[in-house]
Amino acid sequence: MNGSARCSLRADSLRAVSLPAAALLAAALLCLAAPAGALTVLYTASLNGNLDGCDCRGHPRAGLAARAAWLRGYQGEALLVDAGDILDVAPDPELAREILEAYAELGYDAVALGDQEFSNGAQAVASWRGRFPLSANNLTLCLEDRCVFFSPEPLIKNRGGETVGVLALLDPRVFALYPEELRRSLKLEEPAQAAAPLVSALRARPVDWVVVLYHGPLEEAERLAARVPGIDLVVVGHEQRLVLPRLVEGTLLVSPGEEGNRVGMLTLRKNALDRTRSAHQFWQCRFDHPRDPLILARLERYRSKLREALKEENAAAGR
Ligand SMILES: [Zn+2]
Numbered sequence: 001m002n003g004s005a006r007c008s009l010r011a012d013s014l015r016a017v018s019l020p021a022a023a024l025l026a027a028a029l030l031c032l033a034a035p036a037g038a039l040t041v042l043y044t045a046s047l048n049g050n051l052d053g054c055d056c057r058g059h060p061r062a063g064l065a066a067r068a069a070w071l072r073g074y075q076g077e078a079l080l081v082d083a084g085d086i087l088d089v090a091p092d093p094e095l096a097r098e099i100l101e102a103y104a105e106l107g108y109d110a111v112a113l114g115d116q117e118f119s120n121g122a123q124a125v126a127s128w129r130g131r132f133p134l135s136a137n138n139l140t141l142c143l144e145d146r147c148v149f150f151s152p153e154p155l156i157k158n159r160g161g162e163t164v165g166v167l168a169l170l171d172p173r174v175f176a177l178y179p180e181e182l183r184r185s186l187k188l189e190e191p192a193q194a195a196a197p198l199v200s201a202l203r204a205r206p207v208d209w210v211v212v213l214y215h216g217p218l219e220e221a222e223r224l225a226a227r228v229p230g231i232d233l234v235v236v237g238h239e240q241r242l243v244l245p246r247l248v249e250g251t252l253l254v255s256p257g258e259e260g261n262r263v264g265m266l267t268l269r270k271n272a273l274d275r276t277r278s279a280h281q282f283w284q285c286r287f288d289h290p291r292d293p294l295i296l297a298r299l300e301r302y303r304s305k306l307r308e309a310l311k312e313e314n315a316a317a318g319r
Contacts, residue, residue, distance in 0.1 A: 036161070037162070037269055037270070038160070038162070038267050038268060038269040039079065039159060039160065039162045039164055039208065039209050039267070039268045039269075040076055040077070040078040040079070040159070040160065040265065040266070040267045040268075041078060041079045041081065041211060041233065041235075041264075041265070041266045041267075041268065042071070042074070042078045042079070042080045042081070042263055042264070042265050043080075043081050043082070043083065043235045043254065043256060043263070043264045043265075043266070044067065044081075044082045044083075044256055044260055044262070044263055044264070045082055045083035045084060045085065045235070045236070045237030045238075045240075045255065045256050045260065046083075046084075046085045046086075046237055046238075046240045046256075046257075046258060046259060046260050047064055047067075047082075047085070047086040047087075047099070047259075047260035048061075048085060048086075048087075048088060048089070048116065048259060048260065049086075049087050049088025049089075049090075049092070049095055049099065049116075050062075050063045050064060050259065050260060051063060051064050051065065051095065051098060051099055051102070051295065051298065051299050051302065052065060052299050053065060053066060053287045054287060055287040055288060059259075060259075060261070060286065060287060061259045061260070061261065061287065062259070062260065062261045062285035062286050062287055062289065063260075063287060063291075063295075064099065064102055064260070064292075064295055065291035065292050065295040065296055065299065066285040066286060066287060066289040066290070066291055066292075067260065067263060067285050068102065068106055068291075068292035068294070068295045069289065069290045069291055069292040069295075070263060070283055070285060070289070071106050071107075071263070072106070072292060077159050077160040078159060078160075078265070079109055079157060079159050079164055079166070079211065080106070080107055080108050080109050081108065081109055081110045081111070081112075081166065081211065081213055081235060082103070082108060082110075082111040082112065082213070082237070083112050083114075083213045083214065083215055083235045083236055083237025083238070083255070083256075084111065084112040084113060084114025084115075084116070084117065084168075084170075084213070084215040084237040084238065085114035085115070085116040085117070085215070085237055085238060086099055086100075086103065086111060086114070086116070086117065086260075087099060087114075087116045087117050087119055087120075088116065088119060089116050089119055090119060091119050091120045091121070092119070092120070093120050093124065094302055094305050094306070095302060096119075096120050096124065098298045098299075098301070098302050100128060100131075100132045100134075101132075101298070102294075102295055102298060103132065103133060104131075104132050104133060105294070108133045109133060109155065109157055109166065110133055110135045110155050110166045110168060110213060111132070111133050111134050111135065111168075111213075112134075112135060112136065112168035112169070112170065112213035112214070112215045112237060113125065113134050113135065113136040113139065113150070113168065113170050113215065114170070114174070114215045114237060114238060115170075115174040115175055115178065115215070115238070117134065118178070118182055118186075121182070122141055122143060122182060122185040122186065123143060125141065125150075126141050126143055126148065129141075129148070129150060134150075135150075135151045135155060135166070135167075135168035135213070136150045136151055136168050136169070136170045136215075137150075137151045137152075137153075137154060137167045137168055137169060137194060137195075137198060138169050138170060138188055138189040138190075138191055138193075138194035138195075139151070139170055139186060139187070139188055139189075140186075140187040140188075140189075141185060141186065141187075142184075142185050142186075142187060143185055147187070151168065154166060154167045154198055154201075154202055155167075156202075156205075156207065162208045162209060163205075163207045163208050163209070164207060164208065164209040164210070164211055165199075165202035165205070165207040165209070165210045165211070166211045166212075166213065167195060167198055167199070167202075167210070167211070167212045167213070168212075168213040168214075168215070169191040169194065169195060169212060169213070169214050169215065169216070169224070170188060170191075170215050170216070171188075171191055171214070171215060171216020171217060171220050171238070172186075172188040172190075173216055173217060173220065174215065174216050174217075174238055175188075191214065191216070191220070191224055192223070192224050192227050192228055195212065195224060195228045195231070196227075196228050199212075199228055199229075199230040199231055200230065202230070203230045209232045209233070209268065210230055210231050210232050210233075211231075211232060211233045211234075211235065212224070212231050212233070212234045212235070213234075213235050213237070214234050214235065214236045214237070215236075215237050215238050216236075216238055217238065217239060218236055218239055218241055218243065218255065221234050221236040221253060221255075222248050222253060225248035225249060225251035225253055226248055226249045226251075231251045232251065232252060232268060232276050233251070233252045233253075233254070233266065233268065233276075234248075234251060234252070234253045234254075235254055235255070235256075235264075236253065236254070236255040237255065237256075239255075240257060240258040240259065241255055241257065242255060242256065242257030242258070242262075243255035243257075244280070245266065245278055245280045247276075250275065250276070251276075252266070252268070252276055252278055254266065254280070256282070261284065261285055261286075262282045262283065262284055262285065263282065263283040263285065264280065264281075264282055265280065265281050265282070265283065266278050266279070266280050267279045267280075
């Protein structure tokens with residue numbers, strides 16, 4: 001990692017589950033290299049369409065430009081995931097395209113579909129399927145006379161010699177206030193019901209680790225962790241609540257909080273009793289941190305298209 005100066009390491013938020021203080025300190029000092037038999041997971045959520053970010057007092061947003069600079073400097077071998085709501089709540093196809101392309105370019109392994117990913121309509125989401133690392137293992141999208149299972153299989157990755165199965169689940173409750181027309185095009189299986197056979201199949205495969213990206217209420221994610229055996233880690237997005245690693249019936253659960261401002265880094269390993277141990281830290285990104293030139297180029301292209309569109313609109317209105 002050569003990006004340690006780019007975002008702040010929050011020593012005060014450094015936590016470990018089931019690790020004594022000395023081991024925690026060692027993990028912090030050696031945080032850049034996952035030990036043998038360990039899996040490192042970098043996780044984010046809730047970018048909310050902030051390609052640029054904002055140095056706003058009381059509501060700071062680092063933006064993808066700052067996060068990307070840090071991620072590009074990361075030199076370890078890690079699973080890189082996001083728990084969803086990467087797009088703005090308002091429809092903006094150009095911004096959506098820039099953000100989706102940037103996530104693919106940054107090497108995200110999986111991004112859970114969140115409700116905000118539907119801000120440009122279900123048709124747009126269907127057109128992104130397979131082109132970007134978006135995932136939802138309990139979603140069937142029905143458009144006109146055709147229904148498509150969005151992510152039929154869990155993702156399997158190998159990171160640092162460890163095999164990991166990744167599932168993404170979209171909680172139907174997050175669409176409670178969305179228009180009926182959109183809700184009609186989404187068939188969402190109850191997350192725990194969808195997860196149970198998929199997790200069993202992953203365990204039988206076998207994989208070393210099972211990671212679930214859960215887009216929905218924290219309480220429902222906790223319920224899933226308690227009900228479905230065999231999950232090592234649940235990364236939660238949607239409510240933008242900061243949850244430091246905690247164990248729910250032996251499953252680790254985390255949530256990186258508001259506005260995509262943090263990159264969480266977890267190193268997982270199993271003890272002799274096959275229980276998960278972890279070392280954890282956050283990189284708190286800020287708007288004034290170094291910004292990635294490729295994301296800034298995307299931002300400039302997006303803004304120039306906006307200016308062009310505005311010019312055309314004014315010309316058409318005779319202004
Ligand atoms: Zn959401």
